[in-house]
Amino acid sequence: MKKALILVLIYCSSVYAQNFKGQIDKLYNYNLLFEGNDLESLYLKFQAELIIDAKPNIKIYQSIKTKVKSNRDSILLALIEGDNVWLSNNFKRDSISFTNYFSAYQKSIQQNDSTLICESLNRINRYCLESEENIKDFGFYSNQYISFANSNYQKAKSKFFRLSYILQSNFLINNSLPNNILDLFNKDIAFCKNHNEIYVMAEFHNLLGVTYDVFYKKMNRSLDNYQIAEKIFSTQKKLNYFKTKLFNIYINKAHIYHQKKQYKLSNIEIGKALKINQKKNNIRIKRALELVSSNFQKLNQLDSSLYYLKKSKTLGDSIGLIQKAIAISDITEKYQAEKKEKENLELREKRKQDKILLFSGALFMILGSLIAYLNLKNSKRKRLLAEQQKELEKQKNLTLLKEQEITTINAMVAGQEKERIRIAEDLHDNIGSVLATLKLHFENLKLNREKKHFNQEELYNKTEKLIDETYLKVRSIAHAKNAGVIANQGLLVAIKIMADKISSANQLHIEIVDFGLDKPIESNLEITIFRIIQELITNTIKHAEATEVTINLSLFDENLNVIFEDNGKGFNDSKIDFKNGMGLGSIQKRIEHYNGTFQIDSVLNRGTSIILNIPV
Known part of the structure; x- marks a missing residue:
């Protein structure tokens, strides 16, 4: 019986890793510490390091490749290979990344694994969002993501991609937006807020800022939404994933200030963006430098304008050379990847047939032992629950009385603390500035004791007046009079x-x-x-x-x-x-x-x- 139970526990932990979905949710809540050396744990570590450093960890990638044994393992590998290509260069190699993501999606459908289906669709939707030529496919994959979303994060993210698709498709096809677009924004933002998905909510605010700017020309509304998104993303600004988000927001704000003819503020926002962006060959950096040049031109600082214009042109030439080199490399890598995938598929299919025969017999024996063990455990649990229920009722009554006492004490302490803070702020803000001015007058009196550069009598009178004013303000604070002058x-x-x-x-x-x-x-x-x-x-x-x-x-x-x-x-x-x-x-x-x-x-x-x- 004990041996059978041990087999059950080993089998359930290795094959049916039910906590993997929970670990995925943990990943997207950016609690980025993962233990273990199994393939699922390595996948989570790889994704966490992408979020932290925006760089693929080659050691983890190589380790995962050596551990692939099942069809499910190959899905995780395909997702990582897609991510590896997506972020390993300065320009996105769309065809190879999408090939891996689509392969993972198809295999996840065959496995009927909703967690991995969501992982695949998340990446496919991101790919479609950043590529206008794939707008025709965006709608299908957006609908698929919504139907398979199995957690609050996945639901929030799928709503974000769905709204992005509605904006893109309507603008490209009709050059207009649906009448209810702002209602859709409010509904989706409320969903994120109610389920504490604040980082996806920040993405909605950023998208709403773009919408107000591009479609409605309401620049102040646009700035309000950018600032909400910036405030949320800034809480995680140590992570490179959020640095990219903040970079885009700063550039968006810079464009708004440029339209409002606040060119200095526009350059300040671009300066923030350039401080956090580490990529040397980036098209958005090139456009940012062009905007800096335009701002300096509007400010009649022509030397600075010409300097940044030259920098943007030099960067543009460099980007063009890199794009050509990557295009050639993409074709070669895609051919090699397809060839290798075909060979691996044939080998995995053979291994799969052998494993099915081995596990089928073991499964029946394990399930029988598991049912007997669970029945015994369930009867003991019922007895314990009855005893615990009585004890809980007693504790509940005691806890209620203590909570009432604590609430009363907290209210009294909060009122006292609020009054102390108010008096401290009054002294610091109101009296501090007058005392600083008094200090200046006394320094002048000291400096001009012998050299009478100023009217000594007038300076004495002003100093005496300030002392009287300080006394009156202290007296006013003592009588709780805030309004003053x-x-x-x-x-x-x-x-x-x-x-x-x-x-x-x-x-x-x-x-x-x-x-x-x-x-x-x-x-x-x-x-x-x-x-x-x-x-x-x-x-x-x-x-x-x-x-x-x-x-x-x-x-x-x-x-x-x-x-x-x-x-x-x-x-x-x-x-x-x-x-x-x-x-x-x-x-x-x-x-x-x-x-x-x-x-x-x-x-x-x-x-x-x-x-x-x-x-x-």
């Missing part, structure tokens, strides 16, 4: 008054440029923006060693834009720790609370630019 005079006036006070110290000149701020803004948002600008000025005084600051405020198309620029010493913006401290990290949290964006562009010895965009 903003409630009485409005955001723009308050900022100008603050700028005048700081500029009067004659060490830092602040210029305010405004547009469209004649419309009222919600009071809490005004207070937040005022305090953010206070914090930025304080940081500049403390750290930047700047002499000039320009603050641009504009309210346009229900979007408040703030650009803060100084001519200080700059810093390395890649080393900012946004999680700790109350400076830039606090600013970022407040902007995110209003669903806004926060960007920093700083160059050592060339100053700092900070851009805030907040929907009103």
Whole structure:
């Protein structure tokens, strides 16, 4: 009996690897650590390294080739060979990749293995999406994928390919879109959100951004969707798979800013894209360089425009030579692959017939032993369940009482913590900027103690006035009065008054440029923006060693834009720790609370630019 049971366990773990589908789901949730040395585990490791490094692992590939024994194994090998060709060159070798994917698809249908059918159709749909000449086949494979999808990820991905097909086919054939296309987008995005498939949801937002741009010419809507996709993909930006996604989003945003005549912002987005793209021969990089050249031309920086135009032309010549070499190599490899596949198929068929005879007899013996063991185990389980049910009822009542106590305590602690944070932010934002200004006045008093370059009496009066103002603000915080100067005079006036006070110290000149701020803004948002600008000025005084600051405020198309620029010493913006401290990290949290964006562009010895965009 024990020997039979051991045979059952070995047989089930090796032949019917039921956890393989679960491991596939784990792969696409990007939990990329896999153990084991069997063929399925090696397949998962190979796919994980493609996601992490975008490079095929040749050692794993060779190891898999030596382990292929069954028809199912050959499906995994065909998928890997297709992926190997797809990513091993700078240009996609479509014919060889598709041959392998289609072979895997046909064999998966014969095996009736829905997991491998989905793996094959995922790649075939990706192939059709990136090749306009295959649009006629896209619809069929898209329908197949939807019908076979057997997990939330596969269902979400199949919906994405289906919507992509609808967009492509309608545009190419009718040069128009269905009336319900936005409803389809909303429905599919809701599916992804409800099932926590956030990365596929990000792909939908990127596609929706393209749709708003190309078909509806709604650039702000397009930017909103690109920014949602960018925020999601950025959580996994260490993986090369997501770097490719982010590269495409940055280029898409650059085109939007170019259309909006915001050429500097367009170049900033292209700069982000070029930082993360590692391929030297890439057509999208060539087009990005052409866009940089166009942006500089619009900015009348003709030397820079000519430089990037030459770089794009040189890259284009290199791409042309590589394409010709790959075309010749494709033909040779395809012939060799087809020949080898035919030989392997004949050998596998012979092995398959021998194995069928061996396993058929063993299977009947194993199944009989398994049924007897399961019946015995089931009767014991029922007795244990009855006893456990009584114990669970007792624990359930105790747990309910404890949860009620914890909920009450948590509510009290949360209220206290919220009040402490509010007071800390008031002290940091409101009092900090005034104290920084006071410091400038005292430095002037110290420097001009003997050399009277300024009116000493006037400077003493201003300093005394600032001390009084600091006292009043501390007193106001103690009485929980937040509105201050903003409630009485409005955001723009308050900022100008603050700028005048700081500029009067004659060490830092602040210029305010405004547009469209004649419309009222919600009071809490005004207070937040005022305090953010206070914090930025304080940081500049403390750290930047700047002499000039320009603050641009504009309210346009229900979007408040703030650009803060100084001519200080700059810093390395890649080393900012946004999680700790109350400076830039606090600013970022407040902007995110209003669903806004926060960007920093700083160059050592060339100053700092900070851009805030907040929907009103």
